[in-house]
Amino acid sequence: MNRVWLALTSVVFLLLLAASPWAVALRAFGGKGVLVTLWGTLDLYGRAKALPDVSWLGYFTAFWVALALAAAVAALLPEARMRARLFYAIGLAGLAVFALEAYLFYHAVWAANDAALAAGARRPPLKRYSLSLGAYASFLYSLFLLAVGRLQLPGGRALLVRWRGVIVPAVSMLLAMVAGAVVVWVLKDVKMPEGSGALAYLTAKLDLVTYTFQLLFGPLLTASGWFQSLLIATPLIFTGLAVALGFKAGLFNIGAPGQLTIGAIMTMLVGVHLANAHWFAGLPDGVARAIFLPLSILAAAAGGALWGAIPGWLKARFGAHEVINTIMMNYIAASIFLFMIASNEYTFFGRWTLHMPFKFPGYEARSYEVAESARIPLMVNLFGFQQDASGAWTGALSWALPLALVAMVVVYVLTARLELGKRLLAALGAGVVGYFVGGFLPGIPMELSPKLASVRLNGAFIIAAFAVAFYNYYMWRTRDGYELRAVGLAPKAAEYGGVSIARKTILAMAISGALAGLAATHYVLGGGIDEYRLKQSLPTNVGFDGIAVALLGQNTPIGVFLSALLFGVLLTGGLQLDLQLGISRELVMMLQALIVLFIAAGGFLPRYFTDPILAAEAEEGVQGVI
Template sequence: MSNRIVNILVPVISVILGLLVGAIVMLVSGYDPIAGYSALWNGIFGDVYTMGETIRQITPYILAGLAVAFAFRTGLFNIGVEGQLIVGWFAAAYVGVAFDLPKMIHLPLAILAAAAAGALWGFIPGLLKARFKVHEVIVTIMMNYVALHTTNALVRAISDGGDNTGPINPNASLRSDFLANMTDFSRLHYGIIIALVMVLVMYIILEKTTLGFELKAVGLNQHASEYAGMNVNKNIILAMVISGAFAGLGGAMEALGTFGFASVKGGFTGIGFDGIAVALLGANTPLGIIFGATLFGSLKYGATNMPNEAGIPEEIVSIVIAIIIFFVASGYVIRLLVQRFSKNKEAK
């Protein structure tokens, strides 16, 4: 069996297993899994409003998945996507609130501010990894908490003790009357276009440029790359900076599109952490991440309809989603089983 077929089968099998076990959990808990999954389907595709909201939910997942996958492809494990997304969220909202500029200047400036903030938050663990060999997993986990509490303090500072920055200037908004009217006034915004463009950007960087070749080479073997004349430390830092920029853009989608402000957060958004599973499901490939983000965005938004339509408690819904994520994260085990089954079949 070819690797291409295996790459397609693994995520499909992962999702099917997750849905089956989720159905068993609902059945054991005394709820109708058919009604539950029907409610999930209606929550995703029920009407144009829910479809608009589903696409809106998918948008930051694409960028979070790109951030995780880019680091993976360069030999790094960026657990700090959540923190980078949060600082990007704040930076975009701050620029959106603090300035009054023409839309052609204001919106790009806010988006670039988010990317720069995320890149800065990625630069710190990249520098520590390159110069002092501090493991990026530890640093990025800690940086998540620093990001959460720092942005909370900054929100309170610029709002005189309030819990949000206030609404951004309309000239910095990604929202569109055209998209709102087309989807029955959902929060769908132009961020989905930016996310898809970033998918193309990641593909071009990694597959079509000398920089991408160097980044992947350093990730595969630092010693061989150094022997070949590549600057290993520079490439480690650059990989984390680019990864952080993708995550920061994910925050901009929330600040400039979905919510239109930044607020004091009681905890993490979860988008950055789910980005790890999105990247795994998409096999760390740009195209795969679109499908992975579509799955997670659809589950996250569609599941909100399950308590209303099927009477399934939110706790059970969370368990079902977690089970699906578990099987997706176990994709490498499923891959081994599929390959072993294929070899046994060929041997016979």
């Protein structure tokens, strides 16, 4: 980090400010917008009836140029403390002005809409308006200047290096987004009105790229978007944890797709064929549920654990590398999966015929339905809502789950003096009490919007949350977890310390597989693929997505959770991307792949961000001055 970087960033910022759309006054379906730029309005939509009054934009442009110049001056000051103060001051000024600009813009849009409504328009003429790349750039530039200010002071670089767990994934993510932007730029053309120049074309392209990412992150702005994102994130949390646990133990588990598949088959066997077996027919509903729901969930974990333990054993016993073996087992699992649900009758050697009871009659390859007693309820059911005869989702928002959560956290915090195991037990007990007390309290009556209720987010998300807690507890609070991490960090030292590497390898692969297998509960027991069945469309690829989730989350519990949520958001936004711009959702897959590649390369940052020894030196070093 030095003056060259500062100058480069400033120039890029000013160029972006000049060329990109600063805001979008109106966005039609399909992506065409009315772009507000510093040099005027560019109407790609062609039918805008009203425009916001943004005549003030010119003054602010002058301000941003002055800001960039001030930054250049600040960089030339001789004394570090002075430099830092000036950078802080102009960074804060930038943020304040950005906020003012945003306020003025939205105000102008509302004023234009009100005027049109007063003049007799039936609906507001400006809709889906937002700030755009130019405004975002000024916000980010202000933040950048604040960061540069911190870097002037002693220990600035050490601070950056200490936060490398966040910085490396964030930089990789940013680079991946830039690469994604280039791909969109190349692959997607914009239609320009007659006679527009090169600058307008550039602006339109920049708008396309910005809109792409606005769509991808769009689900963050709506409640149903969040619900949908959590739905997609649920299996990613499981597979992300599976891969992360492997990494922590020094193993690369690419076998999550296969482990998920076998988990799905096992849970199907228990949830469909055991729970529906005729000798359990007389059980009362509650008892059947108490038996078969946990049993089906365990079956999913067991199936995954088995499929993970085999390559673990092969590695421990024969030294066969787990990467190729897990990949091979993915293909084998896919074969078993098809074998079980594609047909019920197979002939071997033209002589012997095998009959199986798993495939549901009909053309589609799918299993029978999971028994009622083994289904995981939808989240809306858990919150106390039911669908009535007219199809509306009504009910009272139950206090059971929120109260259980609060009770658990409060008791966990209050019992800080107790031993960890007792603490966890106490918290769990408090959670159960909270759940029942909350269940008896009168809830808040309300009706859910059909859009929100149509999202099939189910209780598997709660299992996923527990899996995150388990991962944290197991890896960082138990002896087994400590030994696993020791094997991952330094196998020889761990072995010298008395840890059996062979046993730990099998154990790690089994737990990792179990976590991946649990993702099947979401799909089969929770109806994540629209039906409570095992279907051919089981999206086993989420196993590979888990690699990106684990790497982006740096194998930490909270990181895995957040990056799974991030990919959930992006994949949800990807649907809109397809719908509005006709860009395939595979763009998100490409982003994932690039994130993995860039994180592997340490975000192309200096070596002291990735190498632990160099990082330790950099953290201690005092010459953190740029």
